[in-house]
Amino acid sequence: MKYVCLVYLVENDMSAMTKKEADACTDESLAYDDALRRAGHLVVAHALQPVESATTVRVRNGKLFATDGPFAETKEQLGGFLLIEARDLNEAIQVAAKIPMASRGSIEVRPIRELRLSGEYA
């Protein structure tokens, strides 16, 4: 079963880090990705550029509306995500709790939903 782990962080705290601290965070995160990959848990993981780089897109009556910035303005922002494979929610939570950023931010864990075409239902 696949779960997504959404990593929320206070961007300002992250950008206030010294280079050494930021490098250590990056190294820890990449090392954990590697450990998850070896254990067969990792599907894909990425950090995201800051929310200022976001564009929010809507289509209404066939017209595209694009606005700068993220959809939700929050104190903590989505800073990255991991798509993992886990036996059940408990295992997913155990994996999420060891994400290095879990000690600085918050991790939302959510099961994915398998979509099927209408023709695929027996």
Next chain:
Amino acid sequence: MKFLFMIYHDETMMDALPKKEMQGLIDSALEYDEEIKKSGHYVVSNALQSSRTARTIRVRGGTVSTTDGPFVETKEQLGGFFLIEAKDIDEACAVASRFPPARIGIIEVRPVWELAHS
């Protein structure tokens, strides 16, 4: 360059859709997957179960605390995501705008940040 699409929609509104209409949306979303696989934009995508299934985890002083529910309480909830490959944000937004549920929901498009060891 990789971009993440975060698809937000009103879960209450989605839950209230007639089954046929909901399946029509799912079919169009899966057809879109195929379309952007063919165009070379697709990396990975998944729909998510309801935000009611979410747990939020924090680790402070070595202690793990878990709370039920999503991290952010908003009227529209994250319902799925796409990771895509595009030349730049304009191309990414153009790809996002073709996603059929963009007609009823909202898509946040954000470039990924490639981490490299120090």
